Amino acid sequence: MPLLIPGFDVVHEVAVSDGALVFEHGWQSFSPTTAYPLGTRPHRPVSERNRMLNYRQASHPGRDGYFSEGVLAVSDGAGAVHVVAAADPFTTGVRLCASSSGSTVVISADGPVRVRASTGLPAGEDGVQAALRDWAVTATAEAGLSEARPAPTAWCSWYEYWGDVRERDVVDNLEAVGELDLAVDVVQLDDGYSAEIGDWLTPSDRFADLRGLVERIRGEGRRAGIWLAPFFAGARSRLADEHPDWLLRHPHGGPLHAGRNWGQDLYSLDLSHPGAADWMRSVFATFSAWGIDYFKIDFIAAGAIPGARHSGAAPVTAYRDGLRLIRDAVGTSAHILGCGAPVLPSVGLVDSIRVSADTGHTGAPDDGDMCSPSQQAAVLSARGRQFMNGVFFANDPDCLIVGPKVESREAWAAHVEATGGAVVSSDGLRGLDGWALDTTRRLLAAAGGSPTRQ
Structure with a gap:
C-alpha cells in the first residue's frame, strides 16, 4: 500500500x-x-x-x-x-x-x-x-534568474581554530598566504570573533580591533570575509535580552525555541519586525562599510521555521524577504555564501551555497547521522546536489582541509576538486606538509584564485 x-x-x-x-x-x-x-x-x-x-x-x-x-x-x-x-x-x-x-x-x-x-x-x-x-x-x-557566478577562492579560520580563533591567528595565516604564494582571493574570519551569537558588532576579548583586522586584510591585497548567523539570537546575547519582541513567537506568545548550540538555547530573529530589520540592516551595512564584501551566513534555516511573525508572512516568504534585506545592505557585488540554508528557497538570493553537512577531520559522523560533521556526510549530499552547480549557484562542498591530521585527506581533496565549485582552504597554512601545500596550491589556482596581490 x-x-x-x-x-x-x-x-x-x-x-x-x-x-x-x-x-x-x-x-x-x-x-x-x-x-x-x-x-x-x-x-x-x-x-x-x-x-x-x-x-x-x-x-x-x-x-x-x-x-x-x-x-x-x-x-x-x-x-x-x-x-x-x-x-x-x-x-x-x-x-x-x-x-x-x-x-x-x-x-x-x-x-x-x-x-x-x-x-x-x-x-x-x-x-x-x-x-x-x-x-x-x-x-x-x-524564473528569469541570472547566470550563477563563480565563487572566489578563500582561506577560512574555522577548521584550524574553531570558535577559539584569535586575531593573531588570522594575521599569521594572512601573511602565510603571501609567503606561500597561494591563490587566495578572500581571507574569511569564522565563528569566534563576536561576544555572543547575535551580538555581531561586539567583539570577543580575543579581538582588540576587528575593523583594523579587516583593514589589514585589505591592505595585503585580499578581500575580507566574515561569518555570522543572522537569523539566530543566543539566549546569552544582549540582543535576546534587550529585544525579546524581535524574536519569532509561539502562536500563543513567548519566544519560539529554534534549537540549541554553543551551550545555550537559540531563538530565531524575526526580520519582519521593523526593529529587527533595521538592526540587521545596520549590522551588514557596517561590515560592508568596513570593506567586507564576502559574507558566510550560517544556520539560516532558522529564518524559515514556522512561528508567529510580526508581518504574518509564511515561513518561506519571510526567509526570502530576510535574504533580500541582507543583499540590499551589502550590494550586488558582494559574495554571499549561504550555509545551513533552505536550498531551493535560496536560489536567486545567494551566490554560493553549502550543499552538504560540514566536513570533518574524520571520515564517519560520531553519532551515525548523515547530517553531522564528517567527510562521509559531506560527500553524500554534495554528490546528490551536484546537478545544481553553476545553475542555481556555485556549490560549496565545504572547506579543503588536507593537513596531516586529516583522515583520508587524499580522497577529500579529490572530492572538493571534482565538485568544481567553491575552493576554501581551512588548514593552519604553516602546518601543511609538502603534499598538502602542493595540493592546496593546485586546487586554489585551478579554481581561479589570484596568487598576487590585487
Whole structure:
C-alpha cells in the first residue's frame, strides 16, 4: 500500500523494475540528499537536536517511504527518469513523498507540482543527475534568474581554530598566504570573533580591533570575509535580552525555541519586525562599510521555521524577504555564501551555497547521522546536489582541509576538486606538509584564485 500522509495528494505514479532509484532532496544544506535503491531505508535524524538544527523543523518523516523537499526523482530501472518538482520550487516549500505499491512508485505532494519524464539517459545515479540538471536549467530560465557566478577562492579560520580563533591567528595565516604564494582571493574570519551569537558588532576579548583586522586584510591585497548567523539570537546575547519582541513567537506568545548550540538555547530573529530589520540592516551595512564584501551566513534555516511573525508572512516568504534585506545592505557585488540554508528557497538570493553537512577531520559522523560533521556526510549530499552547480549557484562542498591530521585527506581533496565549485582552504597554512601545500596550491589556482596581490 502507498504511504498516506494527511494533506498530501497523489500527483504521479511510476511503473518500476529492478534497479529503480528514488532521489530524496533534503530541506537545507545539512539535510541528507541522495538517490536510494528502491527499498533502501532513507537517512533520518538520530536525535531531536539534529532534527531541529539540520532538518526541516515542520516535518517528522518516518523511515517508511521517501520524503523530499521541493523536488523528487524516480529512475524506473528501464531507462526513464521521472522528476516531480514544485510548480514554483523557489518561493514555496512544497513537500513530496514516494512509496512503493507492488511494481509502482506512488508520489504524493502537499502542493502544486510539475512532472518531467526523460529517456535516453545513463543508467543509475548519473541518469538521475542528468535529469535533475535538465530540470534545474529549465526552472531557472522560467524564473528569469541570472547566470550563477563563480565563487572566489578563500582561506577560512574555522577548521584550524574553531570558535577559539584569535586575531593573531588570522594575521599569521594572512601573511602565510603571501609567503606561500597561494591563490587566495578572500581571507574569511569564522565563528569566534563576536561576544555572543547575535551580538555581531561586539567583539570577543580575543579581538582588540576587528575593523583594523579587516583593514589589514585589505591592505595585503585580499578581500575580507566574515561569518555570522543572522537569523539566530543566543539566549546569552544582549540582543535576546534587550529585544525579546524581535524574536519569532509561539502562536500563543513567548519566544519560539529554534534549537540549541554553543551551550545555550537559540531563538530565531524575526526580520519582519521593523526593529529587527533595521538592526540587521545596520549590522551588514557596517561590515560592508568596513570593506567586507564576502559574507558566510550560517544556520539560516532558522529564518524559515514556522512561528508567529510580526508581518504574518509564511515561513518561506519571510526567509526570502530576510535574504533580500541582507543583499540590499551589502550590494550586488558582494559574495554571499549561504550555509545551513533552505536550498531551493535560496536560489536567486545567494551566490554560493553549502550543499552538504560540514566536513570533518574524520571520515564517519560520531553519532551515525548523515547530517553531522564528517567527510562521509559531506560527500553524500554534495554528490546528490551536484546537478545544481553553476545553475542555481556555485556549490560549496565545504572547506579543503588536507593537513596531516586529516583522515583520508587524499580522497577529500579529490572530492572538493571534482565538485568544481567553491575552493576554501581551512588548514593552519604553516602546518601543511609538502603534499598538502602542493595540493592546496593546485586546487586554489585551478579554481581561479589570484596568487598576487590585487
